[in-house]
Amino acid sequence: xxxxxxxxxxxxxxxxxxxxxxxxxxxxxxxxxxxxxxxxxxxxxxxxxxxxxxxxxxxxxxxxxxxxxxxxxxxxxxxxxxxxxxxxxxxxxxxxxxxxxxxxxxxxxxxxxxxxxxxxxxxxxxxxxxxxxxxxxxxxxxxxxxxxxxxxxxxxxxxxxxxxxxxxxxxxxxxxxxxxxxxxxxxxxxxxxxxxxxxxxxxxxxxxxxxxxxxxxxxxxxxxxxxxxxxxxxxxxxxxxxxxxxxxxxxxxxxxxxxxxxxxxxxxxxxxxxxxxxxxxxxxxxxxxxxxxxxxxxxxxxxxxxxxxxxxxxxxxxxxxxxxxxxxxxxxxxxxxxxxxxxxxxxxxxxxxxxxxxxxxxxxxxxxxxxxxxxxxxxxxxxxxxxxxxxxxxxxxxxxxxxxxxxxxxxxxxxxxxxxxxxxxxxxxxx
Amino acid sequence: xxxxxxxxxxxxxxxxxxxxxxxxxxxxxxxxxxxxxxxxxxxxxxxxxxxxxxxxxxxxxxxxxxxxxxxxxxxxxxxxxxxxxxxxxxxxxxxxxxxxxxxxxxxxxxxxxxxxxxxxxxxxxxxxxxxxxxxxxxxxxxxxxxxxxxxxxxxxxxxxxxxxxxxxxxxxxxxxxxxxxxxxxxxxxxxxxxxxxxxxxxxxxxxxxxxxxxxxxxxxxxxxxxxxxxxxxxxxxxxxxxxxxxxxxxxxxxxxxxxxxxxxxxxxxxxxxxxxxxxxxxxxxxxxxxxxxxxxxxxxx
Numbered sequence: 245x246x247x248x249x250x251x252x253x254x255x256x257x258x259x260x261x262x263x264x265x266x267x268x269x270x271x272x273x274x275x276x277x278x279x280x281x282x283x284x285x286x287x288x289x290x291x292x293x294x295x296x297x298x299x300x301x302x303x304x305x306x307x308x309x310x311x312x313x314x315x316x317x318x319x320x321x322x323x324x325x326x327x328x329x330x331x332x333x334x335x336x337x338x339x340x341x342x343x344x345x346x347x348x349x350x351x352x353x354x355x356x357x358x359x360x361x362x363x364x365x366x367x368x369x370x371x372x373x374x375x376x377x378x379x380x381x382x383x384x385x386x387x388x389x390x391x392x393x394x395x396x397x398x399x400x401x402x403x404x405x406x407x408x409x410x411x412x413x414x415x416x417x418x419x420x421x422x423x424x425x426x427x428x429x430x431x432x433x434x435x436x437x438x439x440x441x442x443x444x445x446x447x448x449x450x451x452x453x454x455x456x457x458x459x460x461x462x463x464x465x466x467x468x469x470x471x472x473x474x475x476x477x478x479x480x481x482x483x484x485x486x487x488x489x490x491x492x493x494x495x496x497x498x499x500x501x502x503x504x505x506x507x508x509x510x511x512x513x514x515x516x517x518x519x520x521x522x523x524x525x526x527x528x529x530x531x532x533x534x535x536x537x538x539x540x541x542x543x544x545x546x547x548x549x550x551x552x553x554x555x556x557x558x559x560x561x562x563x564x565x566x567x568x569x570x571x572x573x574x575x576x577x578x579x580x581x582x583x584x585x586x587x588x589x590x591x592x593x594x595x596x597x598x599x600x601x602x603x604x605x606x607x608x609x610x611x612x613x614x615x616x617x618x619x620x621x622x623x624x625x626x627x628x629x630x631x632x633x634x635x636x637x638x639x640x641x642x643x644x645x646x647x648x649x650x651x652x653x654x655x656x657x658x659x660x661x662x663x664x665x666x667x668x669x670x671x672x673x674x675x
Numbered sequence: 676x677x678x679x680x681x682x683x684x685x686x687x688x689x690x691x692x693x694x695x696x697x698x699x700x701x702x703x704x705x706x707x708x709x710x711x712x713x714x715x716x717x718x719x720x721x722x723x724x725x726x727x728x729x730x731x732x733x734x735x736x737x738x739x740x741x742x743x744x745x746x747x748x749x750x751x752x753x754x755x756x757x758x759x760x761x762x763x764x765x766x767x768x769x770x771x772x773x774x775x776x777x778x779x780x781x782x783x784x785x786x787x788x789x790x791x792x793x794x795x796x797x798x799x800x801x802x803x804x805x806x807x808x809x810x811x812x813x814x815x816x817x818x819x820x821x822x823x824x825x826x827x828x829x830x831x832x833x834x835x836x837x838x839x840x841x842x843x844x845x846x847x848x849x850x851x852x853x854x855x856x857x858x859x860x861x862x863x864x865x866x867x868x869x870x871x872x873x874x875x876x877x878x879x880x881x882x883x884x885x886x887x888x889x890x891x892x893x894x895x896x897x898x899x900x901x902x903x904x905x906x907x908x909x910x911x912x913x914x915x916x917x918x919x920x921x922x923x924x925x926x927x928x929x930x931x932x933x934x935x936x937x938x939x940x941x942x943x944x945x946x947x948x949x950x951x952x953x954x955x956x957x958x959x960x961x962x963x964x965x966x967x968x969x970x971x972x973x974x975x976x
Contacts, residue, residue, distance in 0.1 A: 285932075288764070314921045315764075317931040324916050327827050333837045333919045510939060517742040537738055 278309045280573045284339035285318045291532065291595025292399060292559075298589055299581045306580075309573055322346070329355040334565040337574035341560050342379035342395065344673070345635050348386030350563075351394040357564040359393040362575045368396050371582055371599035375626035376400060376558040378472075387673070389472040395561035396578050398587075400596045402556025402617055402626065403452050403527045406534065409542035411438075411522040420549050423460065430499040433522060441494070442521035443504040444512040445649055448631070450491070450504060451641045452555045453525050455630035458487035459553045467553065467627045473674050479663030480656075488648065488655040495649050505646045527555075531613055532594035547616050553625040556617070558598060634669025730952070733945035734758065741942050757946040765929040766921075767950065773918075774908055774925040775954070777839055781846040782903040786896050788847060789854025794884050796855065797862025798870065808859055814852040819912050827916065837919040845913055850903045861895055862888065897965045905955050926951045 383391035631638035
């Protein structure tokens with residue numbers, strides 16, 4: 245009996261303490277008219293984290309409202325947004341992924357607020373280049389590119405060439421300005437027994453190089469057909485044939501290692517950081533990491549030679565849930581993040597602001613990065629990413645390129661296979 | 676990470692078996708076969724420990740060191756910043772308490788429910804009990820992704836969304852499904868003579884449960900408590916969905932903060948994995964004696 249009583253007492257104590265605890269946590273979720281509930285998933289040391297932290301301070305000073313900020317994980321927002329935004333726990337404003345499958349889907353389900361009026365009132369569209377607006381607007385089916393504004397991006401991203409200046413200098417090589425020169429540079433490294441390109445075919449890097457090669461032969465209407473389904477994509481046409489065949493040629497010439505099939509993006513990036521490969525074609529999201537971690541050598545960046553367009557897009561964006569309690573406060577906060585001084589903070593900490601005055605950027609490396617991005621944006625050269633059109637194309641493209649590098653399929657066969665997969669995915673969406 | 680802990684737990688029977696053999700070996704000589712088994716056991720043990728060692732060595736490595744030498748080498752010097760950063764960034768003590776609170780309540784309530792169910796099914800011999808057990812086990816067999824939306828709408832309508840009690844109730848049900856299945860079969864073989872003797876002494880069902888069945892099955896129950904605690908601790912998907920506010924989140928959910936959109940931070944991630952794994956490891960070491968006793972007690976009877 246003694247044992248029983250002790251167990252029962254234990255359970256009772258646990259129960260009571262639990263009730264007390266749940267009592268406190270329930271009280272915290274109540275919102276009032278002068279609180280902005282804000283979520284984002286940037287770490288506090290990243291460019292966006294620093295800039296938005298400052299934006300919160302400015303906002304609290306100017307409006308007198310308090311910001312109830314919670315740092316969420318990317319994973320949590322990605323996998324639970326549709327549930328949270330449909331409940332009373334929805335925040336007033338959050339950072340969310342752009343794209344048809346994410347923001348587009350939520351917009352079409354009526355979970356996000358149509359921002360058209362706010363955009364008109366505050367004039368955010370004047371600050372955003374047309375190709376940056378693409379990912380902020382969605383039609384009633386949730387397809388990006390047209391329709392109402394559902395989000396406002398604060399930063400951009402794009403793909404460029406990172407190169408090891410020390411290794412270039414040691415080999416007596418210059419930054420290439422044409423694809424032919426790039427091939428000469430890579431040939432020079434291969435002759436010395438160095439594989440020039442850090443690549444990963446298990447994840448996004450090789451797919452982005454492939455898309456970049458296609459873009460060197462493409463114009464804007466090709467990108468619109470490919471990304472926005474405005475017309476049919478010819479998978480045996482000059483753009484995609486050139487891309488696939490060039491990847492094959494570069495692999496045969498030893499510019500891309502066949503080991504790349506097993507490498508992840510992280511492997512390729514760390515191999516560039518430790519000086520194994522002199523050239524890494526990848527996204528601006530590496531910039532901050534290379535600045536802090538690639539300290540053993542000098543490195544620089546340039547846009548892919550001869551390319552009018554490169555992979556890239558506006559970054560993730562602010563969205564306002566339909567169930568948000570304080571939408572007006574959310575708009576004011578967005579407006580503060582678009583101010584030049586907040587945008588300059590993004591730029592000076594390794595990010596790419598969408599609306600900064602380049603004169604405000606003091607850091608030399610950041611100037612180069614933002615200069616490259618502005619060049620692209622001005623020539624309407626932001627061309628999005630190869631895997632965007634369908635939900636499954638990321639894996640299909642990686643698998644196809646792995647078969648290409650492994651020599652199990654010829655370029656023509658790979659293009660035929662990818663074309664079939666692309667088309668069936670697009671048919672599912674367009675109907 | 677979860678596999679490491681479970682496998683460590685699975686190693687306990689091996690240790691329990693090995694112990695008597697060691698004692699015997701002082702009198703009889705070890706044969707070649709014994710040595711072979713020992714070697715194989717050590718190899719399997721090492722294989723199981725590999726992920727844990729990887730976490731351990733990468734937790735104390737600086738990012739620069741990791742970039743230069745990769746994941747497999749020992750750190751050149753000890754680096755604690757990753758761990759400290761993670762600790763402060765997610766307010767780790769709070770998450771630790773949340774995980775501890777949820778896991779302990781679930782472990783105790785689930786064992787209680789299991790025992791009550793199993794008493795009815797195993798000793799009460801309810802008609803059609805195989806089907807009842809099967810029905811209960813469905814909670815365990817269905818993938819959690821399938822349960823997610825129905826549970827979300829249920830808990831939202833009763834106002835428990837974003838509340839730790841939602842997670843506790845869900846896991847009490849899921850864990851007790853397994854507990855009921857296991858205990859019902861254990862109690863199915865409960866010696867009838869003891870029960871008959873008790874009822875001759877005038878014990879009703881309630882006293883029979885608490886004064887006869889409970890003390891005898893206690894070792895098995897404590898094993899279940901430990902398993903339920905560790906399993907609940909490592910759960911990710913349901914806590915991720917139901918615990919919206921940071922203040923109510925658990926350790927595995929907070930570790931996910933470190934995984935970004937495109938970049939990952941290997942050293943900080945392993946440091947956080949180590950921090951998340953340590954409590955269950957400590958919990959296991961403290962209760963390890965109970966665990967082996969529970970298993971061997973069952974074996975002898």
